[in-house]
Amino acid sequence: MATRGFFGRQRAPAGMAERLPPGQYFEEGFPVLTAGPTPHVATDEWSFAIEGLVAEPRTWSWDEVHSLAGSSFEGDIHCVTRWSKLGTSFAGVSVDTLLDSVGVDEAATHVVAFCYGGYTTNLPLPDVRGGQAWIAWEHEGHPLAAEHGGPARLLVPHLYFWKSAKWIKGLRLLDHDEPGFWENYGYHDYGDPWKEQRFQGD
Amino acid sequence: MSASAAPAQPIPWQTGKVTSIRPETPRAKSFCLRLPEWRPHLPGQYYTLRLTAPDGYQAIRSYSVASSPLDEGEIELTVDCLSDGEVSPFLHDVVEVGDELEVRGPLTEYFTWEGSSPLLLIGGGSGIVPLMSMLRHRRRALPQVPARLLYSVRSPEDVFYRDELGEETTLTYTRRTPENWSGATGRIDDELVGRLWWPDGIAYVCGPNGFVETATRLLMESGYEPARIRTERFGPS
Numbered sequence: 001m002a003t004r005g006f007f008g009r010q011r012a013p014a015g016m017a018e019r020l021p022p023g024q025y026f027e028e029g030f031p032v033l034t035a036g037p038t039p040h041v042a043t044d045e046w047s048f049a050i051e052g053l054v055a056e057p058r059t060w061s062w063d064e065v066h067s068l069a070g071s072s073f074e075g076d077i078h079c080v081t082r083w084s085k086l087g088t089s090f091a092g093v094s095v096d097t098l099l100d101s102v103g104v105d106e107a108a109t110h111v112v113a114f115c116y117g118g119y120t121t122n123l124p125l126p127d128v129r130g131g132q133a134w135i136a137w138e139h140e141g142h143p144l145a146a147e148h149g150g151p152a153r154l155l156v157p158h159l160y161f162w163k164s165a166k167w168i169k170g171l172r173l174l175d176h177d178e179p180g181f182w183e184n185y186g187y188h189d190y191g192d193p194w195k196e197q198r199f200q201g202d
Numbered sequence: 203m204s205a206s207a208a209p210a211q212p213i214p215w216q217t218g219k220v221t222s223i224r225p226e227t228p229r230a231k232s233f234c235l236r237l238p239e240w241r242p243h244l245p246g247q248y249y250t251l252r253l254t255a256p257d258g259y260q261a262i263r264s265y266s267v268a269s270s271p272l273d274e275g276e277i278e279l280t281v282d283c284l285s286d287g288e289v290s291p292f293l294h295d296v297v298e299v300g301d302e303l304e305v306r307g308p309l310t311e312y313f314t315w316e317g318s319s320p321l322l323l324i325g326g327g328s329g330i331v332p333l334m335s336m337l338r339h340r341r342r343a344l345p346q347v348p349a350r351l352l353y354s355v356r357s358p359e360d361v362f363y364r365d366e367l368g369e370e371t372t373l374t375y376t377r378r379t380p381e382n383w384s385g386a387t388g389r390i391d392d393e394l395v396g397r398l399w400w401p402d403g404i405a406y407v408c409g410p411n412g413f414v415e416t417a418t419r420l421l422m423e424s425g426y427e428p429a430r431i432r433t434e435r436f437g438p439s
Binding site for chain 1: 211212213217250253254255256257259260261262263264288292296297301302303304309310311312313411415418419421422428429431432433435436
């Protein structure tokens with residue numbers, strides 16, 4: 001149904017339209033969407049843990065995680081509230097590097113990311129492996145701001161951005177799927193932006 | 203925290219008809235939409251609105267419902283006109299009574315009030331909209347439930363729903379006050395937020411991101427645990 005009188009005046013810049021998943025719009029800024037207060041975590045109090053179905057659960061301090069081989073991402077991110085930010089960058093460490101050092105149990109199928117402030121989100125284990133996920137503490141060359149999840153957030157850019165949990169504290173490996181915060185409020189368990197998996201049932 | 207069973211059926215798009223348009227401020231209007239497949243919303247929920255150009259290009263944004271779910275068959279969406287926006291200027295400048303608009307909702311079950319707890323509301327600018335749905339619903343369905351609203355606006359002409367703000371509301375003007383104003387002025391502070399204190403229930407905060415950051419900090423300093431604070435934010439960081 002065409003809307004009377006609407007012709008559209010904010011189409012994505014040339015060459016970028018095909019990078020927008022269905023129902024998304026081009027956003028130059030970096031909007032903040034958070035369900036509650038912003039946690040402020042000092043880097044000397046920050047740590048990151050991997051627990052659950054692993055051979056050796058482990059916790060890294062801020063300095064320890066920085067001593068690992070770094071990894072960066074350049075590309076596009078897509079928020080379920082319909083903005084997409086194209087051509088942005090993050091740096092940190094690949095989740096592969098962290099998982100490889102704890103020995104993933106063969107029974108593990110899913111992860112729950114848990115955070116300072118209590119946020120959680122669920123992902124299939126394969127989606128945080130194979131160079132698809134990072135623990136990121138830098139955004140476009142600057143330390144990641146608290147309102148964007150700093151000191152560090154999970155980054156899983158191929159899924160809607162609520163899966164890229166802010167203020168990341170750790171990953172718990174499970175042998176089943178366990179809905180997280182937004183998933184319990186009706187958001188999709190997987191969240192593929194190219195399939196518009198916004199809400200349960202999409 | 204309730205883990206309500208999510209509906210397995212996708213919520214469909216439907217075509218609503220604009221039945222009335224009311225200016226709230228020089229840059230905000232309330233649009234009443236009659237929906238063929240109306241379903242009751244929880245105060246605080248939003249709808250997604252989709253505009254389609256003749257060539258198929260679509261622009262989609264979300265707007266909070268301002269009305270009470272007791273208004274069966276209709277929803278009211280109040281839209282602040284963003285000068286660099288695409289959808290809100292269209293709604294303001296082009297849409298007329300009788301036009302048809304595609305919407306999908308109501309959506310999300312988080313920034314919602316289910317009527318069981320005192321209403322503690324802090325709104326900045328157009329952040330009042332979802333809070334007004336809660337206030338309107340309380341007035342009609344649950345007047346015995348305590349309610350307090352702290353509402354920050356720049357100037358007198360920026361006040362939404364002016365005629366409906368009652369004694370539960372504390373208004374503060376950050377740039378300019380009405381003549382002979384004896385109430386609060388300036389940005390929200392610990393004294394103003396302290397007036398909202400209630401030993402139980404959830405505080406709902408909605409507004410521009412910087413406003414929400416300040417309000418949540420002040421709430422936590424006045425004794426609210428983070429789990430008792432729900433936020434909805436808009437605007438650039």
